[in-house]
Amino acid sequence: MLILSENDLRSVLNYKNVLKALESGFVAYKRKGKFPLRTAIESEEYKSTVLFMPSSFSDKSGVKIVSLCENNFSKGLPYTRGAYLLLSLVDGSPLCMMDGSYLTYVRTAAISLLASKYLANKNPKTLGIIGAGKIGTMATEAHLSYFGIEKIYAFDKFDSSMNSFTKRLNTNSSTDIVMCKEGNEAVSNSDILITATTSYKPVFNSRFIKEGTHVNGIGSYKKSMQEIPEGLIVRAKIFVDTLEGATSEPGDIVIPLEEGLIIKDNICEISEVILKGFTRNQSDITFFKSVGFSLEDIITAELAYNESKKRGIGLEVDF
Ligand SMILES: NC(=O)c1ccc[n+]([C@@H]2O[C@H](COP(=O)([O-])OP(=O)(O)OC[C@H]3O[C@@H](n4cnc5c(N)ncnc54)[C@H](O)[C@@H]3O)[C@@H](O)[C@H]2O)c1
Numbered sequence: 001m002l003i004l005s006e007n008d009l010r011s012v013l014n015y016k017n018v019l020k021a022l023e024s025g026f027v028a029y030k031r032k033g034k035f036p037l038r039t040a041i042e043s044e045e046y047k048s049t050v051l052f053m054p055s056s057f058s059d060k061s062g063v064k065i066v067s068l069c070e071n072n073f074s075k076g077l078p079y080t081r082g083a084y085l086l087l088s089l090v091d092g093s094p095l096c097m098m099d100g101s102y103l104t105y106v107r108t109a110a111i112s113l114l115a116s117k118y119l120a121n122k123n124p125k126t127l128g129i130i131g132a133g134k135i136g137t138m139a140t141e142a143h144l145s146y147f148g149i150e151k152i153y154a155f156d157k158f159d160s161s162m163n164s165f166t167k168r169l170n171t172n173s174s175t176d177i178v179m180c181k182e183g184n185e186a187v188s189n190s191d192i193l194i195t196a197t198t199s200y201k202p203v204f205n206s207r208f209i210k211e212g213t214h215v216n217g218i219g220s221y222k223k224s225m226q227e228i229p230e231g232l233i234v235r236a237k238i239f240v241d242t243l244e245g246a247t248s249e250p251g252d253i254v255i256p257l258e259e260g261l262i263i264k265d266n267i268c269e270i271s272e273v274i275l276k277g278f279t280r281n282q283s284d285i286t287f288f289k290s291v292g293f294s295l296e297d298i299i300t301a302e303l304a305y306n307e308s309k310k311r312g313i314g315l316e317v318d319f
Pocket of ligand 1: 068073104130131133134135136155156157161183197198217218219220290291
């Protein structure tokens with residue numbers, strides 16, 4: 001079995017190859033795979049949730065175990081951590097165990113880029129980011145790698161996150177970074193807005209959203225978490241990674257559904273957009289909710305495994 005560390009994954013995965021793999025995966029997944037809804041175990045004692053995300057795709061199966069730990073920030077540890085196990089569906093052999101934290105960051109950043117590619121107005125010049133942690137930073141990098149972004153408006157409630165965000169992006173990019181004093185400042189200036197927080201309440205006021213904005217909501221993954229105000233949800237055309245996950249898990253969608261502010265029939269899966277296209281009016285507000293989908297993990301894990309085997313990367317162990 002091959003073992004892949006974060007550094008190994010960094011050397012074989014980039015936003016371009018993950019984006020391409022995800023696009024093909026979303027086109028084929030209903031024919032080629034099985035993706036049961038994930039199982040969550042919550043610990044009130046440790047303020048953490050563990051998600052078990054199994055799937056099969058083509059001739060592989062796999063499972064990600066990812067933990068989301070609220071107390072980690074104060075300990076200087078990552079909020080999102082995990083491991084991924086990839087197996088052969090043909091003979092059951094375990095093929096690869098890899099770092100599930102980096103896998104999650106890169107595939108989540110790439111899925112937000114995929115949504116922006118299909119849903120945002122052409123040639124976006126400004127990007128807003130609320131929640132400049134691990135995933136927010138990588139989602140920003142992913143957008144910089146694809147669009148000609150001239151200015152980033154960033155807001156995080158902690159200075160430490162803002163500092164690491166600006167340090168990391170400054171080394172890679174000449175794009176201007178405006179450090180905002182509040183979330184609404186990032187919202188009102190952005191062609192594309194990304195929210196990637198751990199917040200339990202909406203992180204901006206919907207009246208600040210200008211017409212034509214595309215919003216990627218990455219953060220909330222359970223009903224008690226809500227980053228996006230209902231005022232935006234009722235104005236936007238809504239897209240999700242999967243209808244099953246998005247309408248049963250994150251507060252961003254579940255709360256307005258339960259309040260009768262939106263209906264399920266008006267929510268579209270991103271795979272439909274990739275297959276059939278989507279023509280937006282310049283003034284449309286579009287919203288993509290990424291709650292996390294096991295397809296994104298198995299596609300990215302298989303890409304990492306194949307590339308690593310080709311290039312002799314990673315550590316082989318007998319199992
Ligand atoms: N959509 C997906 O597939 C997916 C996958 C993994 C994780 N996530 C979610 O993404 C979110 C971010 O994860 P991460 O690993 O980057 O965590 P992180 O702790 O590295 O980053 C979160 C950032 O949000 C900031 N924040 C929290 N509340 C805020 C507020 N009200 N306003 C502004 N900033 C605020 C924090 O200060 C922190 O810097 C989490 O909610 C996580 O569950 C989503």
